[in-house]
Amino acid sequence: MTIAExxxxxxxxxxxxxxxxxxxxxxxxxxxxxxxxxxxxxxTRWVEFIKCMRxxxxxxxALIEYVAMYQKGESTRQARLALLKxxxxxxxxxxxxxxxxxxxxxxxxxxxxxxxxxxx
Amino acid sequence: MTIAExxxxxxxxxxxxxxxxxxxxxxxxxxxxxxxxxxxxxxTRWVEFIKCMRxxxxxxxALIEYVAMYQKGESTRQARLALLKxxxxxxxxxxxxxxxxxxxxxxxxxxxxxxxxxxx
DNA sequence: GCTTGACATGGAGTGAACTCCAGATGATAT
DNA sequence: ATATCATCTGGAGTTCACTCCATGTCAAGC
Numbered sequence: 001m002t003i004a005e006x007x008x009x010x011x012x013x014x015x016x017x018x019x020x021x022x023x024x025x026x027x028x029x030x031x032x033x034x035x036x037x038x039x040x041x042x043x044t045r046w047v048e049f050i051k052c053m054r055x056x057x058x059x060x061x062a063l064i065e066y067v068a069m070y071q072k073g074e075s076t077r078q079a080r081l082a083l084l085k086x087x088x089x090x091x092x093x094x095x096x097x098x099x100x101x102x103x104x105x106x107x108x109x110x111x112x113x114x115x116x117x118x119x120x
Numbered sequence: 121m122t123i124a125e126x127x128x129x130x131x132x133x134x135x136x137x138x139x140x141x142x143x144x145x146x147x148x149x150x151x152x153x154x155x156x157x158x159x160x161x162x163x164t165r166w167v168e169f170i171k172c173m174r175x176x177x178x179x180x181x182a183l184i185e186y187v188a189m190y191q192k193g194e195s196t197r198q199a200r201l202a203l204l205k206x207x208x209x210x211x212x213x214x215x216x217x218x219x220x221x222x223x224x225x226x227x228x229x230x231x232x233x234x235x236x237x238x239x240x
Numbered sequence: 241g242c243t244t245g246a247c248a249t250g251g252a253g254t255g256a257a258c259t260c261c262a263g264a265t266g267a268t269a270t
Numbered sequence: 271a272t273a274t275c276a277t278c279t280g281g282a283g284t285t286c287a288c289t290c291c292a293t294g295t296c297a298a299g300c
Contacts, residue, residue: 056221101176
């Protein structure tokens with residue numbers, strides 16, 4: 001798959017795909033004989049995974065660390081799992097925060113008025 | 121209340137409080153005779169509200185607009201409500217996205233393994 | 241052989257949201 | 271009076287995560 005195809009398929013710009021690869025957020029992608037990227041299915045699975053995790057707010061830095069550990073193999077399994085659990089907790093906390101603020105906002109909207117009422 | 125007290129109470133730095141006020145994200149705060157900020161209860165309610173909304177990811181820009189409309193009075197009620205509803209929808213979408221990614225992450229963790237399995 | 245188009249690289253630029261800093265001022269403690 | 275402290279202002283600096291750009295290469299069509 002070319003970078004244009006991957007870009008279209010996953011909704012990430014070519015620049016972003018190259019950037020992700022450059023900083024180590026995606027494992028290195030194969031090149032064809034003219035030096036252009038040729039994404040394998042394995043590559044695109046990473047793209048999809050990274051896109052999903054970034055979409056949920058996991059930092060580029062954390063994902064770089066995850067990818068780096070993944071590439072070191074089995075010896076990093078525990079550390080990778082720990083990283084995932086940590087991120088999972090942050091994500092759960094975020095969901096809780098958003099959910100509670102959403103409820104507050106719904107209440108505010110239902111009252112069709114502002115939290116801070118003009119004191120007349 | 122002094123800026124130091126507000127900062128402590130709401131967990132926002134003094135710089136952030138001044139920044140918020142400067143860009144119009146908080147209505148102007150009263151000053152005492154020596155020119156220092158003296159937050160009223162009304163002021164701190166705004167601080168709390170803004171902190172909460174920012175915490176849920178509503179942009180500074182959108183909140184500035186909301187505050188500006190609020191200060192224009194009743195004539196902006198409809199527009200303010202529309203803004204809130206719009207933000208509510210974005211927030212709900214975000215909760216859905218996070219919830220689904222959280223489920224995926226939980227599954228991944230439960231498998232104690234990676235989505236992309238080494239092909240052996 | 242030449243143009244066209246996709247892709248490459250390295251590096252600079254961008255936008256959002258703070259965060260930090262220098263220099264000034266006023267109130268308070270010694 | 272002097273030193274200390276909190277606060278003030280305007281403006282510059284920082285971080286994150288891209289995004290854009292200039293320049294160069296390669297393969298294919300005319």
